[in-house]
Amino acid sequence: MRIVIVRVVDGWAAHATAVLRAAGYRSGGARAAVVDFLGREECCVSAQQVHEGIRRDGRAVGVASVYRVLDLLLALGLVQRVDVGGDVAMYEAVHPDGAHxxxxxxxxxxxxxxxxxxxxxxxxxxxxxxxxxxxxxxxxxxxxxxxxxxxxxxxx
Ligand SMILES: [Zn+2]
Ligand SMILES: [Zn+2]
Structure with a gap:
């Protein structure tokens, strides 16, 4: 009997990676780092928080790259801006099943x-x-x- 081990992947991160790939973007580097980080967050985060979180993961991604990836994820509808007051833009994952x-x-x-x-x-x-x-x-x-x-x- 063959046992197939299915790794449980984070729903949003897997979805985001698939959408990026379908849109012609290779995964890896800054895009993968930002997607991994956002997939683990439960609520909205600023670009600065994304940058710091990625650094804590031991990956080196510049702030400018984080902003570029966030803009791309926004354009693809994978994240949304959340207005929670304050002057810093906050971003949150958009789940494909409508969970929110x-x-x-x-x-x-x-x-x-x-x-x-x-x-x-x-x-x-x-x-x-x-x-x-x-x-x-x-x-x-x-x-x-x-x-x-x-x-x-x-x-x-
Ligand atoms: Zn939230
Ligand atoms: Zn609602």
């Missing part, structure tokens, strides 16, 4: 947290049908003060 999350942003300390909510997804889907749009996606960001920064309620 939304963001909570604290205006005081700048903390960004992720959340998902099935009821919200259902409501947005229903809204799309009601307005007669073929909705391809949505962004939801809640802004305010996080649990640490929020003024505590006055004692009764």
């Amino acid at each position: 999350h939304h963001h909570l942003v604290c205006g005081d300390c700048g903390r960004v947290e992720r959340f998902t909510d099935d009821g919200l997804e259902r409501a947005l889907h229903g809204l799309g049908e009601r307005v007669g749009y073929a909705v391809a996606g949505h962004d939801v960001t809640l802004r305010g003060a996080c649990g640490d920064c929020r003024p505590t309620a006055a004692p009764p």
Whole structure:
């Protein structure tokens, strides 16, 4: 009996690599390093964070190359820019199966947290049908003060 060992690969990184290859880009070098890094991130990161993460992996990729790869991934729809306030562009992987999350942003300390909510997804889907749009996606960001920064309620 032959046993076939299937290595479980990261869904997004494998998808991104396939799309890059289909678009005529060889994998390797800066592209592979950025894709590997983004495939492991759970939320949005800046180009600087990508650059530092890659360096921690022991790979040498210049910041300019990181920006070029991010622009390419954006153009191919593999990542999206996420507006979580601040003046630094943040990037996040776009999953081919539509899996996604939304963001909570604290205006005081700048903390960004992720959340998902099935009821919200259902409501947005229903809204799309009601307005007669073929909705391809949505962004939801809640802004305010996080649990640490929020003024505590006055004692009764
Ligand atoms: Zn995120
Ligand atoms: Zn959603």
